[in-house]
Amino acid sequence: MMSIFRTKNSLLGIAFLLLVFLQFSCKSTYDLGQKRAHGMSDNKLYSLIQDSSLLYKTLFIKRFSAHYESKGKSQNVRGSIKILRDSIIMVQINAPTGILEVARMYITPDSVKMIDRLKKEYMESDFLYLSDKLNMDVDFYTLQSILTNEIFQLNELYEKRRPFVRNFKGKVIDDKYVFISDKASKVERKLRKDKYEKLYKFNYQRFEIDPSLMKITDVLVRLFGEERDMTLKYRDFINVEGQKFPSELVFKVKDSTQSLSCKLKYNKLVLNQDLKFPFKLSSKFKRIYPE
Template identity: 25%
Template sequence: MKRNILNSALLGVALLTLFSCRPKKEIVKAPEAAKDVAVADKKSDNFAMLRSRDLTFNTLSLKGKAQLNVDGQENGVTLNVRIKKDEKIWFNITALGGAFEVVRGIITPDSLLLMNRQQRTVLRKPFSYLYDYTNKQVNFGWLQSILTGNTFKEFMVEKSSLKLENGVWMLNGTEQSLAYSVLFNTLLKPSELHLNDAAEAQALQVNYDKYTPINNELFPLDLKINSAVSNKKINIAVEFVKTDVNVGVEFPFTVPKGFEVIR
C-alpha cells in the first residue's frame, strides 16, 4: 500500500512541475534568429534583459488537458492549477472529462498535502518530502518557474555561463552535483530547460512552445516534461486551454471523513 501511495505522490509532484484540446488563443511565433542581437557589456545586464521577459502576476488560474505516460502506462487527464505567487500552488487531476477527481494537492514553500481519492488517503508532509523524487536544491520557486516559463533566480548569477549562440541565448552552469542549462528562443523566453544530477540518477527536461500574450507578456501554452528518477520515467504533454491572471482564486482542501492521514 505504501508503494502505491508513493507512486501516486510522485505522479502528483511530477504534474506540478508541469501540462488535447487546441486553445483558441493568439500564438506569438518566435522569429528566426537575427544576425544583430543587442548584447550588454555586463553579464548582469544581459541577465536583467532575460528576467524582464518573465510573466508578472499575483495569481494564476490554469486549466489544461494532459497525456501522461508513467513507466509506459498512458492516460489522459484534465489538470487544474491555481497559484498565489510565492505562497501556494493548488492543483487537482480529474479523469473522465473532469467527472472524477483522482488527486488533489497543495504545495507551499514548506509543506505538501496530497489527497488520493481512490486510496482514501491524505499525505501530509514537509516540502523536503519531495527530495525523495527530485534534487534537494529544488524549491517552491523552481516549481513556480517551471509552470510559468519564468527564469530561475538561482541560475541568473555571475558564475553561470551565458552565451549568445546562433542568435539565441544559452545559459549553463553547475551547483554542487546539479548541472543546468536553459535555451532561450528569439522571444527571449525559455524553449528548453535541462536539469541533470548524474550522482543521484535524476534528470528533468522541459520543452516550452506556443507562447500566448497575457497582459503584454508571454505565457507558454505547450509544456512537455520528461522526468527520470532512478528507474522511474514520467512523460507529460500538456496544452493549456484556459489561462487567467490576477483573478480571485480559492484553494479548497478538506480531509473527507474516513480518509487516512499519512504523516
C-alpha cells in the same frame, strides 16, 4: 531522476507528476526565431529575461490536459491549477470523463498535502518530502519558477547561493541567447575528450532564450555523479492579457533506472483573479503516511 509517490494511491502519484511539470495557456501563438541574437553583457541579458517574466499575483489554469509515458505505460490526465505567488500551488485532478474532482494537492513553502477522494484518504508532510520525491534539492520557490517559465538555480548544483550572473555565463549560440552554469567549460572539454569518468563531481545547467520573445524555450540539467538528465521544452507561446507565455511543455527525464516523458497542454489561463484555496477534510477520511 525522480520517483512517483509510492503510496497506495495512483491518483496522488499523478498529481505529484503534474506538479513537477505543469504550464499554462490561452490561444494564438507567437513564432520563435524571428530575431537574431547579438552580444550583450550577462547582467543586461539576465535583466531582459526577468523583465519578460509573467507578472502575476495569482494564476488560475481552469483546464489542463497531460499525457505521459513511463516504463512502457501511458496515461492521460485532466484538471485545473491555482497558484498564489510565493504562497500556494494547488492542483485539482478530475475524473477522465468529467469535471468531478478525484484528487487534490496543496503545496506551500513548508508543507505538502494530498487528498484522494475516491479512496477517502489524505496525506500531510513537509516540503522536504516533495524535494525527496523529485530527487532534487529544490524549494518551493524554485518549483514555482519551473512552473511559470522563470529562470532558476538548482540548489544542489552550487556550493554557495550566489546571484544568478555569478553562477552562469551568457553566450550567443546558433542565434539564441544561452546561459550556461559557470563550470560548463570544464564539462564540455571532458565531454569532447570522452572523459566521462572524470565528470562525477560536475553538474551542468543550461538555458536557451529566444531573442524575439526573450523567453526561456529550453532547459537542460545534467547531474553526472548521479547519472540524471532533465530537459524542459517550452513551446506555443501565446498572449495572456498582453504577456507572452508558453502553452505547451514537454518534459523528459532519464536516470540509470528509468525514463519518463510528459507533454502538457493548457487552456483558459486567468491572471490576478481573487481565488480561494480550500483544503477541507471530512472526518471519514483516513490519514496515510509517506513511505
